[in-house]
Amino acid sequence: MKDIFHLHEQMKLKKTSAVELTQECLKNANESKNPVFISKLDDRALLQAQRAQERFSKNQSLSYLDGIPFTLKDLFITQDIRTTASSKILYNYIPPYDGYVSENLQKAGGVLIGKVSCDQFGMGSTNENTPFPKCFNPVNDAYVAGGSSGASAASVKENSSYYSIGTDTGGSTRLPAHFCGIVGYKPTYGRVSRYGQIAFASSLDQAAPLANSVLDMGCIIEHITSKDQRDPTQAPLGAMNLVSQLSQAKPSDLKGKKIGYSSYFIEACDSEVKKAMYEAIDTFKKLGCECVEIDLPHAKYSVSVYYLIATSEASANLARFDGIHFGHRTNQASGLEETYIKSRTEGFGDEVKRRILIGTFSLSSGYQDAYFSKACKVRRLISNDFKEAFNKCDFILNPVCASAAFKRGESKSDPFKMYMNDLFTIPASLSGLPCLSIPFSQTKEGLPIGIQLIGKSFQDEELLLSARAFEVRQ
């Protein structure tokens, strides 16, 4: 599979075409047994591809993304195209407006193959928390694709699309990228407008692309980082133009870079991931990097902090799904209160309910100081830890997860154990830092193992350039 960057060159030279690429993706999607898609848009996609092809024939291509097939996690609002959040409560919801991500990627000429599954409302690590058929790992169907953006990763891995936009609240993009062996990149919080992204936890949610290479990330990110005044929390930095720099990155660029790592995290991993992590450190050293041990003393509280803050915000964000204005409404109720209770009981899955309950409790009067408010304070301490650590290094190397992909069905047994798996991705999320997971190794069984790189706040460019330099090593 080629980079978007190179496919674009080939389309310009008429060696391939948007229609050809789209037909190939649709064929792969249709032949796949993996239930990746919630809404597949064959006809619409082919029409978009034809238009792109016409542009190429007139040498008027719009961007690197013109004519390139992609998928969107079903948390992204698409005008007139059903947007379910992979849940029952929105199974029939057709948005009256287009969200920022959908609008901008299609404006750049992107061919939308379809909307893909995820854990409902982005809550989960396996893509199994959904009433829709559960997608699995294209590398090995006994394993999950990860979550919550599992199907996004799967659609790229199984060549149903060249990239997908997922979301990352506590690791939802980095984890599936690690499980499926592709690149997952969460920009700094505030870099991509959240307008039109169904909210899970507003202070953490960030649109996050999944693709085959770091170079592709450059092609994609340019089109989803322009200033959008509809999101007041977006930083006014403007579009990130990084493609030409990325395309010229070379391993020697890494010379002299300081890479921080924490043994606390590495030692918490299983033997195969641990081995991969130490190999990664060696690889960086060989490329001329200095690897230094760093300390993130409060990071061990990050799972608790995350599951209080994210659930608290979610408890309010999901209040609008009440059966009154849109989405599922029960037909079993008489009266208002019963309508609320039954619509929500029927419409939300167990994991969503669990999180709404935790969040509601954490915000309740009498408990808020001990839970939500304290969590906000510890969040600040964790961010300070990172600031301190970045005095010693340029970026941080961390595992994405203690293990490679989980077996299917494992998550049901112990939700708390599942939460603990987020330990490696959550600290950067709580601090809003840019981070990405890139493929590095694999288990004996052949399951991919990725590594996570965490950059300084709003220094996404440096992070991507270093990751690209690492990616093109021999």
Add this chain to the structure above:
Amino acid sequence: MSYEAIIGLEIHAQLSTQTKAWCFCEINTTAYENTKTCPVCTAQPGTLPFLNTKAVDYAIRAGLALNCEINLLSKFDRKNYFYPDLPKGYQITQFERPIAINGSLSILDDEGHEKKVGIQRIQMEEDTGKSMHMGDSSLINLNRSGTPLIEIVGEPDIRSAKEASGYFKKIQSILVYLDICHGNMQEGNLRCDVNLSLRKKGAKEFGTRTEVKNLNSFRSVERAIAYEWERQASLLDNGQKVQQQTLLFDVESGKTRVLRTKSDADDYRYFPEPDLMPLVITQERVVKIKEELPELPDDKIRRFVTDYSLPLYDAEVLSSSLSLANYFEECLTFFDGEPKKISNWVMVELLKLINEYNADISKSPVPAKELASLVNFVQKGEISGKIGKDVLVKMYDEKKTASEVINELGVKQISDTDSIEKIVREIVDSNPGEVEKYLNGKDRVFGFFVGQVMKQTKGQANPQIVSETLKKILSEKNE
């Protein structure tokens, strides 16, 4: 037993911005249902609020006019509750750190002495949609959803129904003066919640309070307070306890009824709104808004008394609404005489008509210029004051100018001394018998002559000139 009432008012005021608080929808209360809505104010999944900076300016204006400190850093919070007219499932408000705090407003107490009522805080928030109940179904109109509001939370410094309505009136007048709220209570631009508790006279501790929600007239505020006072007093007199309740006031019966009894279950789970950045206001912005503040009612009253030599009462009545004060001052620009003359006509005659027709002074069918012209006619003696009143009614009803009506009615006074003297001479000459009687000391006959002159001039002769001329001519006869 004798009790003292501890009363605090919370006033919600809709800000009169063109567009809503978080989106670009027009604020329009008369539009068809659900036509002034968008993805944001209908809370479509994925939407985010975008703060209307005009609303912030308006809130700062209110804060400054009510002598508040403006918080240069304030925050928005979510207040969580389920209701169909609240599509997000939470209201965006300011809980922890509102935009303005620690203000005050001076009002008159029941003895007429000035007293200060503390303003605890002014917070920015948003209005909900409207529910309409029809039979066994309910309809929701979201045109109002997301309209910017300020809530003005007063300290419990008020002690009587009259003080309360005085405070509410003054707030209304200030908001309208500031041009930040239409101030129309029937349309729900202003709503008032009354918190009231009783304690024995002289006691230090507070009693349990009740809250009467959503009062939308000054009279309702007074009636609700009177009723609650009575109700709580009789509970206490009978040794019963007042329950902490939220009440609604029924305008028909004049009674309150329970909306809900407060309990621990009442928990709005406030927390910082993660979709909006903290609101940072620069000192320069505050200074600029302060410089641009219009004249407020108290200043205007003082100015009317000193500049126009009006009695305090007149100044207060005329300043009670901005449009009335503006009307008065506009009249003066077309008038040369004593401002008090205009004041009398505006306050007594014009307001009588306005009130009779339940109209609005700013849309008066008699423009200020025409009222001034009418008063000019009276002042110059061209019509009598009595006829002037009839002329005004006709001007009002038929939307005509003063001179049009005066000409039409033919009521212009004859003040021309020569023509009056001519008439008087004719009458004196043709009634020698009556002249005789007058000269013999029958003073009453003077009235006969006046009557004759008026009869001949259809009442239009200037009475003063008639009387002077008569005296002159009759005294000639005596020589």
